[in-house]
Amino acid sequence: MRLDGxxxxxxxxxxxxxxxxxxxxxxxACGTRRxxxxxxxxxxxxxxxxxxxACAAVMLRIVRTPASMxxxxxxxxxxxxxx
Amino acid sequence: xxxxxxxxxxxxxxALHAKTLVLDVPDWPGHRAGQHVDVRLVAEDGYxxxxxxxxxxxxxxxxxxxTVERIDDGEVSPYLCDVLHxxxxxxxxxxxxxxxxxxxRDAGPVLLVAGGSGIVPLMAMMRHRxxxxxxxxxxxxxxxxxxxxxLGDLFYLQEIExxxxxxxxxxxxxxxxxxxxxxRGYHRRIDKAMLTDVGWPPSHMPRSYVxxxxxxxxxxxxxxxxxxxxxSRVLTERFGPTG
Numbered sequence: 493m494r495l496d497g498x499x500x501x502x503x504x505x506x507x508x509x510x511x512x513x514x515x516x517x518x519x520x521a522c523g524t525r526r527x528x529x530x531x532x533x534x535x536x537x538x539x540x541x542x543x544x545x546a547c548a549a550v551m552l553r554i555v556r557t558p559a560s561m562x563x564x565x566x567x568x569x570x571x572x573x574x575x
Numbered sequence: 576x577x578x579x580x581x582x583x584x585x586x587x588x589x590a591l592h593a594k595t596l597v598l599d600v601p602d603w604p605g606h607r608a609g610q611h612v613d614v615r616l617v618a619e620d621g622y623x624x625x626x627x628x629x630x631x632x633x634x635x636x637x638x639x640x641x642t643v644e645r646i647d648d649g650e651v652s653p654y655l656c657d658v659l660h661x662x663x664x665x666x667x668x669x670x671x672x673x674x675x676x677x678x679x680r681d682a683g684p685v686l687l688v689a690g691g692s693g694i695v696p697l698m699a700m701m702r703h704r705x706x707x708x709x710x711x712x713x714x715x716x717x718x719x720x721x722x723x724x725x726l727g728d729l730f731y732l733q734e735i736e737x738x739x740x741x742x743x744x745x746x747x748x749x750x751x752x753x754x755x756x757x758x759r760g761y762h763r764r765i766d767k768a769m770l771t772d773v774g775w776p777p778s779h780m781p782r783s784y785v786x787x788x789x790x791x792x793x794x795x796x797x798x799x800x801x802x803x804x805x806x807s808r809v810l811t812e813r814f815g816p817t818g
Contacts, residue, residue: 493789493815494789494813495789495813495814495815496812496813497674498611498672498674498675498812499627499813499815501611501627501671501672501673501674502576502625502627502669502671505576505671506576511671511672511673512673513673513674513675514673514674514676527674528674529672529673529674529675529810529812530674530810530811533813
Protein backbone atom coordinates (compact mmCIF):
# COMPACT_ATOMS: atom_id res chain seq x y z
CA MET A 493 0.00 0.00 0.00
CA ARG A 494 1.37 3.39 -0.99
CA LEU A 495 0.86 6.28 1.43
CA ASP A 496 3.15 9.23 2.12
CA GLY A 497 5.64 10.59 4.61
CA UNK A 498 2.82 11.88 6.84
CA UNK A 499 2.01 8.27 7.69
CA UNK A 500 5.61 7.72 8.83
CA UNK A 501 5.64 10.83 11.03
CA UNK A 502 5.16 8.90 14.28
CA UNK A 503 8.09 6.56 13.61
CA UNK A 504 10.25 9.44 12.35
CA UNK A 505 9.49 11.26 15.58
CA UNK A 506 11.01 8.33 17.49
CA UNK A 507 14.18 8.79 15.49
CA UNK A 508 14.52 12.57 15.36
CA UNK A 509 14.26 15.07 18.18
CA UNK A 510 11.66 17.09 16.27
CA UNK A 511 9.06 16.62 13.57
CA UNK A 512 10.76 16.24 10.18
CA UNK A 513 7.74 15.91 7.88
CA UNK A 514 8.12 19.59 6.88
CA UNK A 515 11.92 19.20 6.47
CA UNK A 516 13.25 19.23 2.89
CA UNK A 517 14.82 16.00 1.66
CA UNK A 518 16.97 15.76 -1.45
CA UNK A 519 16.91 12.52 -3.41
CA UNK A 520 20.36 10.97 -3.78
CA ALA A 521 19.46 9.52 -7.17
CA CYS A 522 17.79 12.37 -9.07
CA GLY A 523 18.32 15.43 -6.88
CA THR A 524 14.61 16.26 -6.44
CA ARG A 525 13.98 18.24 -3.25
CA ARG A 526 10.65 17.66 -1.46
CA UNK A 527 9.19 17.88 2.05
CA UNK A 528 9.49 14.53 3.85
CA UNK A 529 5.69 14.48 4.29
CA UNK A 530 5.26 14.32 0.52
CA UNK A 531 7.64 11.39 -0.06
CA UNK A 532 5.98 8.09 -1.00
CA UNK A 533 5.72 5.64 1.87
CA UNK A 534 5.50 1.87 1.62
CA UNK A 535 4.80 -0.63 4.38
CA UNK A 536 4.13 -0.20 8.05
CA UNK A 537 4.47 -3.47 9.94
CA UNK A 538 8.25 -3.92 10.10
CA UNK A 539 9.12 -0.32 9.49
CA UNK A 540 9.08 2.38 6.88
CA UNK A 541 10.40 2.89 3.38
CA UNK A 542 10.29 6.41 1.96
CA UNK A 543 10.78 6.88 -1.78
CA UNK A 544 11.32 9.84 -4.08
CA UNK A 545 8.00 10.88 -5.70
CA ALA A 546 9.87 11.91 -8.86
CA CYS A 547 12.09 8.87 -9.59
CA ALA A 548 10.86 6.26 -7.05
CA ALA A 549 14.38 5.66 -5.67
CA VAL A 550 14.50 4.58 -2.01
CA MET A 551 15.55 7.55 0.13
CA LEU A 552 15.10 6.31 3.69
CA ARG A 553 14.58 2.90 5.27
CA ILE A 554 13.72 2.28 8.90
CA VAL A 555 13.38 -1.25 10.21
CA ARG A 556 12.25 -1.89 13.75
CA THR A 557 13.05 -4.84 15.94
CA PRO A 558 11.92 -5.07 19.57
CA ALA A 559 15.35 -3.90 20.68
CA SER A 560 16.54 -1.56 17.93
CA MET A 561 15.88 0.70 14.97
CA UNK A 562 17.93 0.15 11.81
CA UNK A 563 18.16 3.28 9.70
CA UNK A 564 19.49 3.42 6.14
CA UNK A 565 19.55 6.97 4.83
CA UNK A 566 22.03 6.32 2.02
CA UNK A 567 19.45 7.29 -0.63
CA UNK A 568 19.05 10.76 0.80
CA UNK A 569 21.63 13.31 -0.29
CA UNK A 570 20.54 15.98 2.18
CA UNK A 571 17.93 16.65 4.84
CA UNK A 572 17.34 20.28 5.80
CA UNK A 573 15.43 20.81 9.04
CA UNK A 574 14.23 24.27 10.03
CA UNK A 575 15.08 24.98 13.68
CA UNK B 576 7.27 11.45 22.36
CA UNK B 577 5.51 9.46 25.05
CA UNK B 578 2.37 7.37 25.04
CA UNK B 579 -0.32 8.84 27.26
CA UNK B 580 -3.57 7.32 28.45
CA UNK B 581 -6.42 9.57 27.31
CA UNK B 582 -9.88 9.17 28.74
CA UNK B 583 -12.97 8.99 26.58
CA UNK B 584 -15.42 11.72 27.63
CA UNK B 585 -17.94 11.40 24.80
CA UNK B 586 -18.71 9.12 21.86
CA UNK B 587 -21.10 10.31 19.16
CA UNK B 588 -22.32 9.06 15.81
CA UNK B 589 -20.83 11.09 12.97
CA ALA B 590 -22.02 9.17 9.91
CA LEU B 591 -23.35 5.76 8.94
CA HIS B 592 -20.04 4.02 9.70
CA ALA B 593 -18.17 6.59 11.75
CA LYS B 594 -17.98 7.80 15.32
CA THR B 595 -16.34 10.78 16.91
CA LEU B 596 -14.40 10.11 20.10
CA VAL B 597 -13.93 13.08 22.40
CA LEU B 598 -10.81 12.58 24.51
CA ASP B 599 -9.38 14.23 27.54
CA VAL B 600 -5.60 13.96 27.21
CA PRO B 601 -3.60 14.82 30.35
CA ASP B 602 -0.96 17.50 29.67
CA TRP B 603 -1.91 17.81 25.99
CA PRO B 604 0.66 20.26 24.58
CA GLY B 605 -1.74 21.62 21.93
CA HIS B 606 -1.77 20.88 18.22
CA ARG B 607 -2.00 22.45 14.78
CA ALA B 608 -4.88 21.95 12.37
CA GLY B 609 -4.06 18.99 10.14
CA GLN B 610 -1.99 16.98 12.62
CA HIS B 611 -2.75 13.44 13.74
CA VAL B 612 -2.18 11.15 16.72
CA ASP B 613 -1.10 7.56 16.92
CA VAL B 614 -3.46 5.25 18.80
CA ARG B 615 -2.21 1.98 20.29
CA LEU B 616 -4.18 -1.03 21.47
CA VAL B 617 -2.40 -3.67 23.53
CA ALA B 618 -3.92 -7.12 24.03
CA GLU B 619 -3.46 -9.12 27.21
CA ASP B 620 -0.87 -11.34 25.49
CA GLY B 621 1.16 -8.28 24.55
CA TYR B 622 0.09 -8.09 20.90
CA UNK B 623 -0.03 -4.50 19.77
CA UNK B 624 -1.90 -2.74 16.98
CA UNK B 625 -1.20 0.87 16.15
CA UNK B 626 -3.01 3.30 13.83
CA UNK B 627 -2.88 6.99 12.99
CA UNK B 628 -6.02 9.11 13.29
CA UNK B 629 -6.33 12.73 12.25
CA UNK B 630 -7.43 15.26 14.81
CA UNK B 631 -10.84 16.78 14.01
CA UNK B 632 -10.91 19.39 16.76
CA UNK B 633 -9.30 22.80 16.23
CA UNK B 634 -6.18 23.95 18.09
CA UNK B 635 -8.44 26.21 20.18
CA UNK B 636 -10.27 23.22 21.67
CA UNK B 637 -9.04 21.79 24.95
CA UNK B 638 -10.41 18.34 24.26
CA UNK B 639 -9.19 16.19 21.43
CA UNK B 640 -11.67 14.84 18.91
CA UNK B 641 -10.95 11.94 16.55
CA THR B 642 -13.46 10.74 13.97
CA VAL B 643 -12.98 7.05 13.26
CA GLU B 644 -14.43 5.27 10.25
CA ARG B 645 -15.39 1.71 11.07
CA ILE B 646 -13.66 -0.75 8.72
CA ASP B 647 -15.54 -4.04 9.14
CA ASP B 648 -12.53 -6.36 9.00
CA GLY B 649 -10.19 -3.90 10.68
CA GLU B 650 -8.26 -4.56 13.87
CA VAL B 651 -8.54 -1.21 15.57
CA SER B 652 -11.52 0.73 14.23
CA PRO B 653 -14.22 -1.81 15.25
CA TYR B 654 -12.86 -1.66 18.79
CA LEU B 655 -12.83 2.15 18.79
CA CYS B 656 -16.35 2.36 17.29
CA ASP B 657 -18.14 -0.51 19.05
CA VAL B 658 -16.33 -1.40 22.26
CA LEU B 659 -14.88 1.83 23.62
CA HIS B 660 -17.18 3.70 26.00
CA UNK B 661 -17.21 6.91 27.98
CA UNK B 662 -14.80 6.57 30.89
CA UNK B 663 -12.50 4.10 29.13
CA UNK B 664 -8.81 4.80 28.63
CA UNK B 665 -7.06 4.90 25.26
CA UNK B 666 -3.32 5.10 24.62
CA UNK B 667 -2.35 7.97 22.31
CA UNK B 668 0.81 9.85 21.37
CA UNK B 669 1.07 13.12 19.54
CA UNK B 670 0.50 15.56 18.07
CA UNK B 671 2.29 14.25 14.99
CA UNK B 672 3.10 15.86 11.65
CA UNK B 673 4.35 19.25 10.53
CA UNK B 674 3.80 19.18 6.77
CA UNK B 675 0.05 18.80 6.23
CA UNK B 676 -0.86 21.66 8.58
CA UNK B 677 -2.59 25.00 8.19
CA UNK B 678 -2.70 28.11 10.33
CA UNK B 679 -5.21 30.91 9.78
CA ARG B 680 -2.32 33.39 10.10
CA ASP B 681 -0.83 31.93 6.91
CA ALA B 682 -3.54 34.04 5.14
CA GLY B 683 -4.50 33.60 1.49
CA PRO B 684 -7.24 31.53 -0.14
CA VAL B 685 -7.46 27.82 0.68
CA LEU B 686 -8.92 24.92 -1.25
CA LEU B 687 -9.74 21.81 0.75
CA VAL B 688 -10.37 18.58 -1.15
CA ALA B 689 -11.50 15.53 0.81
CA GLY B 690 -12.22 11.95 -0.15
CA GLY B 691 -14.16 9.98 2.48
CA SER B 692 -12.62 10.14 5.95
CA GLY B 693 -9.98 12.49 4.50
CA ILE B 694 -12.35 15.24 5.63
CA VAL B 695 -11.19 14.89 9.24
CA PRO B 696 -7.98 16.98 9.22
CA LEU B 697 -9.66 19.46 6.86
CA MET B 698 -12.51 19.82 9.37
CA ALA B 699 -9.93 20.85 11.97
CA MET B 700 -8.79 23.55 9.52
CA MET B 701 -12.36 24.80 8.96
CA ARG B 702 -13.05 24.82 12.69
CA HIS B 703 -9.77 26.65 13.30
CA ARG B 704 -10.75 29.32 10.77
CA UNK B 705 -14.23 29.63 12.32
CA UNK B 706 -12.66 30.49 15.69
CA UNK B 707 -10.40 33.22 14.27
CA UNK B 708 -11.33 36.88 14.31
CA UNK B 709 -13.17 38.32 11.33
CA UNK B 710 -10.12 40.07 9.84
CA UNK B 711 -8.11 36.86 9.64
CA UNK B 712 -11.12 34.98 8.30
CA UNK B 713 -11.54 37.54 5.54
CA UNK B 714 -7.90 36.98 4.51
CA UNK B 715 -8.29 33.23 4.28
CA UNK B 716 -11.26 32.47 2.07
CA UNK B 717 -11.99 28.78 2.13
CA UNK B 718 -13.54 26.44 -0.39
CA UNK B 719 -14.27 22.76 0.24
CA UNK B 720 -14.82 19.95 -2.24
CA UNK B 721 -15.90 16.77 -0.47
CA UNK B 722 -16.32 13.41 -2.20
CA UNK B 723 -17.99 10.38 -0.63
CA UNK B 724 -19.76 7.33 -1.98
CA UNK B 725 -23.23 8.14 -0.59
CA LEU B 726 -25.00 10.85 1.40
CA GLY B 727 -24.85 8.64 4.50
CA ASP B 728 -21.05 8.60 4.30
CA LEU B 729 -20.73 12.38 4.69
CA PHE B 730 -19.22 13.42 8.04
CA TYR B 731 -20.13 16.73 9.72
CA LEU B 732 -22.80 17.62 7.14
CA GLN B 733 -24.88 19.94 9.33
CA GLU B 734 -21.81 21.69 10.69
CA ILE B 735 -20.40 22.25 7.20
CA GLU B 736 -23.76 23.68 6.08
CA UNK B 737 -23.66 26.02 9.07
CA UNK B 738 -20.13 27.14 8.15
CA UNK B 739 -21.38 27.88 4.64
CA UNK B 740 -24.21 30.02 5.99
CA UNK B 741 -22.39 31.78 8.79
CA UNK B 742 -18.71 31.78 7.93
CA UNK B 743 -18.64 32.43 4.22
CA UNK B 744 -17.14 29.02 3.47
CA UNK B 745 -17.88 27.60 0.04
CA UNK B 746 -18.67 23.89 -0.04
CA UNK B 747 -19.52 21.45 -2.79
CA UNK B 748 -20.27 17.76 -2.44
CA UNK B 749 -19.94 14.91 -4.88
CA UNK B 750 -21.54 11.52 -4.28
CA UNK B 751 -19.84 8.95 -6.50
CA UNK B 752 -22.27 6.07 -5.95
CA UNK B 753 -25.55 7.93 -6.00
CA UNK B 754 -27.35 9.04 -9.09
CA UNK B 755 -29.22 12.32 -9.22
CA UNK B 756 -29.35 15.72 -10.82
CA UNK B 757 -26.48 18.10 -10.18
CA UNK B 758 -28.50 20.92 -8.60
CA ARG B 759 -27.52 20.10 -5.02
CA GLY B 760 -24.16 18.56 -5.76
CA TYR B 761 -22.13 16.50 -8.17
CA HIS B 762 -22.51 12.78 -8.86
CA ARG B 763 -19.16 11.78 -10.29
CA ARG B 764 -15.51 11.47 -9.39
CA ILE B 765 -13.59 14.69 -8.91
CA ASP B 766 -12.38 16.00 -12.27
CA LYS B 767 -10.81 19.04 -13.86
CA ALA B 768 -14.16 20.82 -14.45
CA MET B 769 -15.18 20.33 -10.82
CA LEU B 770 -11.86 21.61 -9.48
CA THR B 771 -12.15 24.64 -11.76
CA ASP B 772 -15.70 25.35 -10.51
CA VAL B 773 -15.00 24.89 -6.82
CA GLY B 774 -11.35 25.93 -6.54
CA TRP B 775 -9.54 29.23 -6.86
CA PRO B 776 -7.80 30.40 -10.02
CA PRO B 777 -4.05 29.63 -9.92
CA SER B 778 -3.38 33.39 -10.16
CA HIS B 779 -4.84 33.77 -6.63
CA MET B 780 -2.00 31.57 -5.35
CA PRO B 781 -4.20 29.39 -3.13
CA ARG B 782 -2.92 26.68 -0.83
CA SER B 783 -4.60 23.39 -1.61
CA TYR B 784 -4.94 20.60 0.96
CA VAL B 785 -5.91 17.23 -0.49
CA UNK B 786 -6.64 14.31 1.81
CA UNK B 787 -8.20 10.92 1.17
CA UNK B 788 -7.47 7.54 -0.39
CA UNK B 789 -4.22 7.39 -2.40
CA UNK B 790 -5.83 7.20 -5.91
CA UNK B 791 -8.05 10.24 -5.24
CA UNK B 792 -5.23 12.27 -3.73
CA UNK B 793 -2.83 11.54 -6.58
CA UNK B 794 -5.46 12.23 -9.24
CA UNK B 795 -6.56 15.54 -7.65
CA UNK B 796 -2.99 16.72 -7.04
CA UNK B 797 -2.02 15.92 -10.63
CA UNK B 798 -5.09 17.74 -11.97
CA UNK B 799 -4.43 20.82 -9.84
CA UNK B 800 -0.88 21.02 -11.20
CA UNK B 801 -2.22 20.58 -14.75
CA UNK B 802 -4.58 23.49 -14.09
CA UNK B 803 -1.52 25.63 -13.36
CA UNK B 804 -1.27 25.47 -9.55
CA UNK B 805 2.20 25.66 -8.01
CA UNK B 806 3.06 22.05 -6.96
CA SER B 807 4.68 23.30 -3.75
CA ARG B 808 1.31 24.79 -2.71
CA VAL B 809 -0.57 21.54 -3.28
CA LEU B 810 -0.24 19.62 0.00
CA THR B 811 -1.30 16.03 0.16
CA GLU B 812 -2.03 13.40 2.77
CA ARG B 813 -2.84 9.86 1.69
CA PHE B 814 -5.10 7.72 3.86
CA GLY B 815 -4.95 3.95 3.72
CA PRO B 816 -7.73 1.49 4.55
CA THR B 817 -5.86 0.13 7.57
CA GLY B 818 -8.94 -0.07 9.82
